[in-house]
Amino acid sequence: MTDQERHIAVWNNCLRIIENNIDPKQFSTWFTPIRPVSLEGAKLTVEVPSDFFREYIEGAYKDILRLTIKRAIGADAQLFYLVRPVQNREGMVLPETPASAPVNNPISVPTYQPSGTPSPFVFPGVQRVKINPRLNPVYCFRNLVEGECNKLGVGAGESISQAPGKTPFNPLFLFGGPGLGKTHIAQAIGIDIKERFQNLTVLYVTGNEFKTQYMDAVKGNRIVDFIAFYLRIDVLIVDDIQDLVGQGSQNTFFNVFNHLHQNGKQLIFTSDRAPVDLQNFEERLLSRFKWGLSVELSRPDYATRLEMLRSRAQREGVRLDEEVLTFLASRIKTNFRELEGTLTSLLAHATLAHRDINVELAQSITGKIVGEEVTDVNMNTIISTVCEYFNITRDTLLSKSRKRQIVQARQIAMYECRNLISGCSLSTIGAELGGKDHATVLHACSTVQDLMSTDKLFKQWVEDIENMVAVPVER
Numbered sequence: 001m002t003d004q005e006r007h008i009a010v011w012n013n014c015l016r017i018i019e020n021n022i023d024p025k026q027f028s029t030w031f032t033p034i035r036p037v038s039l040e041g042a043k044l045t046v047e048v049p050s051d052f053f054r055e056y057i058e059g060a061y062k063d064i065l066r067l068t069i070k071r072a073i074g075a076d077a078q079l080f081y082l083v084r085p086v087q088n089r090e091g092m093v094l095p096e097t098p099a100s101a102p103v104n105n106p107i108s109v110p111t112y113q114p115s116g117t118p119s120p121f122v123f124p125g126v127q128r129v130k131i132n133p134r135l136n137p138v139y140c141f142r143n144l145v146e147g148e149c150n151k152l153g154v155g156a157g158e159s160i161s162q163a164p165g166k167t168p169f170n171p172l173f174l175f176g177g178p179g180l181g182k183t184h185i186a187q188a189i190g191i192d193i194k195e196r197f198q199n200l201t202v203l204y205v206t207g208n209e210f211k212t213q214y215m216d217a218v219k220g221n222r223i224v225d226f227i228a229f230y231l232r233i234d235v236l237i238v239d240d241i242q243d244l245v246g247q248g249s250q251n252t253f254f255n256v257f258n259h260l261h262q263n264g265k266q267l268i269f270t271s272d273r274a275p276v277d278l279q280n281f282e283e284r285l286l287s288r289f290k291w292g293l294s295v296e297l298s299r300p301d302y303a304t305r306l307e308m309l310r311s312r313a314q315r316e317g318v319r320l321d322e323e324v325l326t327f328l329a330s331r332i333k334t335n336f337r338e339l340e341g342t343l344t345s346l347l348a349h350a351t352l353a354h355r356d357i358n359v360e361l362a363q364s365i366t367g368k369i370v371g372e373e374v375t376d377v378n379m380n381t382i383i384s385t386v387c388e389y390f391n392i393t394r395d396t397l398l399s400k401s402r403k404r405q406i407v408q409a410r411q412i413a414m415y416e417c418r419n420l421i422s423g424c425s426l427s428t429i430g431a432e433l434g435g436k437d438h439a440t441v442l443h444a445c446s447t448v449q450d451l452m453s454t455d456k457l458f459k460q461w462v463e464d465i466e467n468m469v470a471v472p473v474e475r
Helices: 003-019 024-030 051-060 062-073 151-162 182-196 207-219 223-231 247-262 283-289 302-316 322-331 336-352 359-370 379-390 394-398 404-420 426-432 438-454 456-469
Strands: 035-040 043-048 078-083 107-110 126-129 172-175 202-206 235-239 266-271 293-296
Touching: 003 024, 003 035, 003 043, 003 062, 024 051, 051 062, 051 247, 062 078, 151 172, 151 182, 151 293, 172 182, 182 202, 182 235, 182 266, 202 207, 207 223, 207 235, 207 247, 223 247, 247 266, 247 283, 302 322, 302 336, 302 404, 322 336, 322 359, 336 359, 379 394, 379 404, 379 426, 379 456, 394 404, 404 426, 404 438, 404 456, 426 438, 438 456
Parallel strands: 043 078, 172 266, 172 293, 202 235, 235 266
Antiparallel strands: 035 043, 107 126
């Protein structure tokens, strides 16, 4: 065997060892394109398609590479890389951007093709790609109604948009049930960032879309381009991250996450459940979801529901009687999406049937959406339920006692009165619950909301009482 052939034989021996120890698809993607260049003593030099390619295998396969070349060459073995970008090929391009939506500047994405002659005057391993940020301009902060249910998420989002990647809120993990505004807040952050920092590249995708793109890239032997594409994103928003299941897609996303986070890029995720409750996720990925700030979005209270209806009616260019708005806000209690859907249905019925928008029509519409009310919630019902739940008397609840359990029971009663009874003023609630002023009631409601975000047991108390007071509606 000549000296010119020895480096090929040594590298082929290394490949046989590596192939027996990693996934076949990963081997095909990351090791088949590597070419041996020379072997000088214990120094093995190999050629890789790009600097990104070298960074990736050094991060993902460093240990197995080190052990393999020592086994093939000896204890003094060293591995060196020669980076030679090759001619580009068609890049990965997202759909064209609507004129009214935010637009990203074209970015450079390294691409790989296993043949071709590089030019000394251009960098042929780079493709200029125009990325559609996929942001809906309707989902901006101006169209977002802030309340106790989403205050923390909105505040964190506004901070992020002023300094993406430079706040403690990286990643930002928004979670909660459907229709609570997770997507709206996430997209609002992206839109605000594009308005402030036009040179930053923002991308919104869903967890299922990322998984599908990964599978297509694997099938088309384009995984290198796929990862290179995502590593050039400055602000990555992944909606419904709980759908990102599958070992391959999670492994790839783990490496994308690490690269972006370590380079000060902003990550924003939404999910229908908390990180601790995600199923079929690698522990190392779950731990990274918890690095920044996790915010739970809860059901909107009455005041927020009413303000949301006013805002949406104004956007639609219609003026609704306050009586209609208060009725809708008191009947639709689950989420923003159902509120908007009910309002849209009401406007459509009024327009198509040429009817006036009044409470009678609103009752007809909401009856078909949420069913009939089962209970008539009032302050007396709430107070009695709270006393029963905590096994205390009504006089004790309304007393001036500062014992922690009594104070928390009183605060929960105030919170439920404000949340479940339409049109009930803070002053009225305070007067019924021990002669407190409106500022005390407002503080109590804020305290309950904060405790629900940080104390699971306390949150369970509030939910139990709410279920006892407002019997679930038939759907």
